[in-house]
Amino acid sequence: MTEQTKQAVPMKERTDHTLLEVTGLGKHFSLGTGPTTHAIGDVSLSVADGEFVAIVGPSGCGKTTLLRCLSGLLRPDQGQVRYAGEPVNRVPGDLAIVFQEYNRSLFPWLTVRRNVEFGLTDLPRAVRRERAREALERVRLEGFADHFPWQLSGGMQQRVAIARAIALHPRVLLMDEPFASVDAQTRTALEEMTASISAALGLTTLLITHDIDEAIFMADRVVVLSARPSRVVAELQVDISRPRDELAVKALPEFSELRRRIHDLIGASPAAEA
C-alpha cells in the first residue's frame, strides 16, 4: 500500500510515535484437565499515537483475547505489551474500553448521566457533571441524561457506553465488536459518529470487528489475523482521507480492492473451532 494521506485529517494530531506495542504475544487457555486451547500463537503489532487500527480475523482466532491482553485485563503466556514505553500489568488509567454487550455494561438502576459519570468518582461533582454533559453532547444524547438505559433503544444505549468511555478523557479507546448488536442502519450511524469522535479527540483507537467494511471505513490501518493459534498475516494501510462519508467511501475503487484483499486473506485462513 502507498503512503497514508495524513494531511487530510485536520482535527486529529497524528504522530509516528508508538503508543501501544505488542511483541511476540502468545496465549493458551486450559480448563482443568480438559484440552488446552492455543488462542494466540505469536502476535506482534504496534499502534502509533493518534492512529485508528482495526483488527479482523476468522471467528475464534483470539481477537477478544488479544484485546484483553492489550488492555491489561489478561496476562499473556508469552511476549509483552508496552504502553507508552512501559510494560502493561493492569489497565492503564487513561485507557477506556467499549464492549459489544451494552446491556450488560450499563447499570439499569442508574440514569444515563449517572452511568456516564460512573468512572469519575474521584472528581468533584461539578467536574463529573460537566464531563458527562460534554460526553453526552458528543454522542448526541444530551436530552436523555435523566432517562434510564432501559428506556433507550439498543443504538442509544451503545452511545451511552461510548459517552462513558470518552468522559474518562482517555488517550486510548479499545472497542470489541461495539456495533455487532445493533441493526444495520444504526450501525452505519454509530460507525460514522465514533470515527469522527475519535478523530476530533485525537484518540488512539483499536477496533476489533468481524465486519471487513466497518474495519476499512473506520480505520487508518487494518491488521488481519490468521486462524487460531493466531498470528498477523497482513497489515493494510487505508489511504482514504477523512472525514469519511460511508456511502461515498464504499463506492471508491480502493475500498473494493481492500475489501477483496482482506476477504481473500481471511478466506485463506479458515476459522478454527471456537
Ligand SMILES: Nc1ncnc2c1ncn2[C@@H]1O[C@H](COP(=O)(O)OP(=O)(O)OP(=O)(O)O)[C@@H](O)[C@H]1O
Ligand atoms: N477464558 C477462557 N477460557 C477458555 N478458553 C477461552 C477463554 N477465552 C477465550 N477462549 C478460547 O480462546 C479462543 C479465542 O477466543 P476469542 O474470544 O479471543 O476469539 P475471537 O476471535 O474474539 O472470537 P469471535 O470472532 O468468535 O468473537 C476460542 O477458542 C475461545 O473458546
